[in-house]
Amino acid sequence: MSSYSITEPSSAQKWIAGLLVGAYTLVTLIPLAWIIATGFKTPADAIAYPPKVIFSPTVEGYVNVFTTRTRIPADQMDSLPPPANFAEEIVRDQGMMITGPSRYGARFLNSVIIGFGSTFLSIFLGTLAAYAFSRFRVPLKDDLMFFILSTRMMPPIAVAIPIFLMFRQLGLSDTHLGMILLYTGVNISLAVWLLKGFIDEIPREYEEAALIDGYTRFQAFYKVVLPQAATGIASTAIFCLIFAWNEYAFAVLLTSGTAQTAPPFIPTIIGVGGQDWPAVAAGATLFLIPVMVFTVLLRKHLLRGITFGAVRK
Amino acid sequence: MSESAIDRVAEATPVQISRRVRGLGDRTIAWIFVAPTIFLLLAINIFPLIWTIRLSFTNYAANRPGREVEWVGLRNYERILTDADTWANMQTTAHFLVWTLFFQVLIGFTLAWLINRKFRGNDLVTTLIVLPMMLSPAVVGNFWTFLYQPQIGLINYLVEFVTGIPASSFSMLGPGGWARWAIVIVDTWMWTPFVMLICLAGLRSIPDYIYEAAEIDRASKWRQFWTITIPMVLPFLMLAVLFRGIENFKMFDLVVLLTGGGPGDETLLASIDLKREAFEKWRTGFSSAYAIILFVTVFGLASIYVKALNKVKER
Numbered sequence: 185m186s187s188y189s190i191t192e193p194s195s196a197q198k199w200i201a202g203l204l205v206g207a208y209t210l211v212t213l214i215p216l217a218w219i220i221a222t223g224f225k226t227p228a229d230a231i232a233y234p235p236k237v238i239f240s241p242t243v244e245g246y247v248n249v250f251t252t253r254t255r256i257p258a259d260q261m262d263s264l265p266p267p268a269n270f271a272e273e274i275v276r277d278q279g280m281m282i283t284g285p286s287r288y289g290a291r292f293l294n295s296v297i298i299g300f301g302s303t304f305l306s307i308f309l310g311t312l313a314a315y316a317f318s319r320f321r322v323p324l325k326d327d328l329m330f331f332i333l334s335t336r337m338m339p340p341i342a343v344a345i346p347i348f349l350m351f352r353q354l355g356l357s358d359t360h361l362g363m364i365l366l367y368t369g370v371n372i373s374l375a376v377w378l379l380k381g382f383i384d385e386i387p388r389e390y391e392e393a394a395l396i397d398g399y400t401r402f403q404a405f406y407k408v409v410l411p412q413a414a415t416g417i418a419s420t421a422i423f424c425l426i427f428a429w430n431e432y433a434f435a436v437l438l439t440s441g442t443a444q445t446a447p448p449f450i451p452t453i454i455g456v457g458g459q460d461w462p463a464v465a466a467g468a469t470l471f472l473i474p475v476m477v478f479t480v481l482l483r484k485h486l487l488r489g490i491t492f493g494a495v496r497k
Numbered sequence: 498m499s500e501s502a503i504d505r506v507a508e509a510t511p512v513q514i515s516r517r518v519r520g521l522g523d524r525t526i527a528w529i530f531v532a533p534t535i536f537l538l539l540a541i542n543i544f545p546l547i548w549t550i551r552l553s554f555t556n557y558a559a560n561r562p563g564r565e566v567e568w569v570g571l572r573n574y575e576r577i578l579t580d581a582d583t584w585a586n587m588q589t590t591a592h593f594l595v596w597t598l599f600f601q602v603l604i605g606f607t608l609a610w611l612i613n614r615k616f617r618g619n620d621l622v623t624t625l626i627v628l629p630m631m632l633s634p635a636v637v638g639n640f641w642t643f644l645y646q647p648q649i650g651l652i653n654y655l656v657e658f659v660t661g662i663p664a665s666s667f668s669m670l671g672p673g674g675w676a677r678w679a680i681v682i683v684d685t686w687m688w689t690p691f692v693m694l695i696c697l698a699g700l701r702s703i704p705d706y707i708y709e710a711a712e713i714d715r716a717s718k719w720r721q722f723w724t725i726t727i728p729m730v731l732p733f734l735m736l737a738v739l740f741r742g743i744e745n746f747k748m749f750d751l752v753v754l755l756t757g758g759g760p761g762d763e764t765l766l767a768s769i770d771l772k773r774e775a776f777e778k779w780r781t782g783f784s785s786a787y788a789i790i791l792f793v794t795v796f797g798l799a800s801i802y803v804k805a806l807n808k809v810k811e812r
Contacts, residue, residue, distance in 0.1 A: 191705045191708040191709055191712070193614040193615065197614050198614050198615065198616040198617075199616070201611040201612070201614035201616050202614075202616035202617070202618070202619075204611055205608060205611050205612055205616075205619070205622055205626075206622065208604075208608060208626070209622050209625050209626055212626060212629060212686065212689075213625060213628070214651075215629075215637075215640070215641065215644060215651075215686065216628060216629065216632075218640075218644065218651055219640050222643075231649045232649070233648060233649045233654070233664075234654055235649070235650075235651050235654050309533045309534050309537065310534065312529075312530035312531070312533070312534070313530055313531045313533075313534035313535075315530055316526070316527040316530035316531045317531070320523055320524075320526075320527040322527065322531065334796060334799075335538075335542045336743060336744075337743055337746075337747070337792060337795040337796055337799060338542075338546065338747070338788075338792050339746075339747035339749065339767075339768040339771060339788060339791055339792070340747065340749055340768075341749065341768055341771045341772045341775055341776075341784075341788065342549060342771065342785075342788030342789070342791065342792060343541075343542075343545050343546070343549075344775070344776075345545075345549060345552070345559070345775050345781060345784065345785060345788065346544070346545035346546075346548035346549050346552070347541070347545050348559065349548070349559060350544075350545065350548070365537070365540075365541065366541060368537060368541075369537050369538065369540065369541020369542060370541065372534055372537055372538065373538065373542075376534060401523060401526055402526065426631060429633065430631075430632070430633035430634065430635075432633065432634060432635035432749075432750035432754075433749050433750055436635075437772075437776055447633050447635040447636060447750075448635065450635070450636050450639060451635060451636075451638075451639035451754055459639075459643070461643055464639065464640065464643075465640065468636045468639075468640060471633065471636060472632050472633065472636065475631050475632060475633070476628055476631070476632075478631070479624070479627060479628060479631045480624055483620075483623075483624050483627070486627065486694065487694050487695065487698055490630075490691060490694065490695075490740075491695060491736065491737075491740065494736055495695055495698045495733065495736065
């Protein structure tokens with residue numbers, strides 16, 4: 185917009201709008217900031233009233249979320265060997281000793297394996313299907329959008345019942361493979377639809393030129409189309425990853441041990457007398473950081489992803 | 498629109514080019530490319546749906562695989578539809594749905610409208626505002642129970658600080674009727690950015706010359722807002738409502754961690770009740786029928802809504 189346009193808002197308008205939106209931003213970020221801050225509090229500071237905004241930070245929460253600990257009577261404390269590292273030292277100060285790693289690390293790793301596994305599979309299959317939908321005549325193409333929407337209309341629990349039974353039959357209950365297949369099945373319709381949009385935007389002339397030059401259709405696909413679609417593939421991948429990363433309902437119903445991801449695990453982190461909030465906040469912060477980074481990276485394609493490609497700008 | 502253009506180009510492509518293609522034919526490639534996806538969709542989406550429909554006519558219980566399964570016909574459906582509790586849960590769901598949509602549309606549109614004033618730093622602010630909706634609902638729900646704690650929680654403290662109502666005198670998630678509003682607040686906090694982003698796209702799609710023409714015709718700002726801005730953003734806004742409506746009808750993760758349906762049954766949304774029936778009481782047949790009823794409800798409402806949306810778009 186040119187600066188002399190009569191539709192340009194006046195600078196007073198801009199100031200007021202900026203102040204109002206700024207105020208909303210501050211308020212809306214309080215809970216998020218509170219999660220991050222609580223991760224660096226002692227349990228006593230975390231539940232202090234009135235809530236403490238200024239406190240001396242500690243990494244106790246982070247040590248707690250990664251370890252299991254046991255209380256040591258004061259008289260036995262002296263007979264222990266000196267603490268080997270800073271984590272041990274923090275725990276000793278509480279009158280406890282570290283007895284081993286907690287399950288948080290394993291759950292986080294499961295989230296990584298299942299998230300990346302299902303994202304890779306969704307993108308691999310989705311790109312192939314999207315190319316076919318974009319370039320060839322496929323029957324029922326126009327109904328696809330509503331089909332995608334309709335697969336998202338099923339309450340997760342409704343699908344979870346037969347999948348629970350199916351996985352039990354196939355021996356996929358509580359396995360990485362089962363969860364990867366499930367999340368791929370949920371993500372793939374979104375992936376196909378978004379990728380089709382991105383591939384539609386690549387001019388057909390590029391491939392046709394390649395075909396004339398003697399490429400096969402397949403060579404044209406991976407030497408011409410794939411590099412052109414790289415940005416679209418990357419942002420679709422991030423959307424699939426965020427879904428799998430954040431998913432809770434299937435994870436809590438279909439996994440309990442080996443393949444449990446972090447979202448069902450984090451709310452079960454407990455300490456003395458209820459939830460260990462600094463540990464929960466520490467675990468949550470570590471878990472939320474990747475998504476926040478991706479959101480910033482994705483911001484240009486965010487709208488397209490959240491509306492299943494319906495809104496593109 | 499673009500579809501037909503592409504198809505026209507395809508038809509115009511000389512036959513010689515397609516004949517020149519070595520290796521597999523286009524039809525074969527199309528099938529190889531699409532088949533795995535179709536297979537996965539059938540296995541993870543369609544097959545379970547058919548299985549659920551089948552189970553919904555039986556008295557099957559997944560925790561007792563040895564028991565003989567009886568065909569009960571429509572009795573499950575009859576029991577659900579005549580049960581007063583089901584209707585109570587539907588009302589709870591409706592309360593959640595209506596109020597979250599109301600607040601999200603109101604706040605989301607206002608924010609988008611303000612951000613569209615294009616003040617300096619609006620891109621940065623937009624990215625920051627969007628953050629809550631990208632987070633894991635389970636983690637968010639769990640942490641908000643901490644913020645809502647009556648004695649020590651931040652929310653009660655802020656309420657006391659602003660209004661003077663003693664923090665320990667009320668409990669957002671406890672008895673006293675606040676819980677159904679507590680879940681509306683958290684969902685609104687999390688998902689207002691979604692509505693905002695879509696409205697912003699709508700506002701930015703309105704060409705300047707329309708406002709310029711209105712200025713020349715001396716239409717007031719107020720009139721411009723109601724006759725240009727609102728009608729042109731409406732299809733976008735309706736799309737946002739469609740997505741949020743579907744999501745919140747089947748809402749599970751956020752609310753189950755906030756309240757678990759409690760206190761009592763105050764926030765027992767239909768999908769949380771469904772989880773209890775299916776995975777706590779293990780009434781698999783009954784809950785399958787319940788699931789189908791919920792699915793048909795959303796599907797029916799969404800179909801009607803999409804028709805209305807298309808009408809608005811055509812105007």
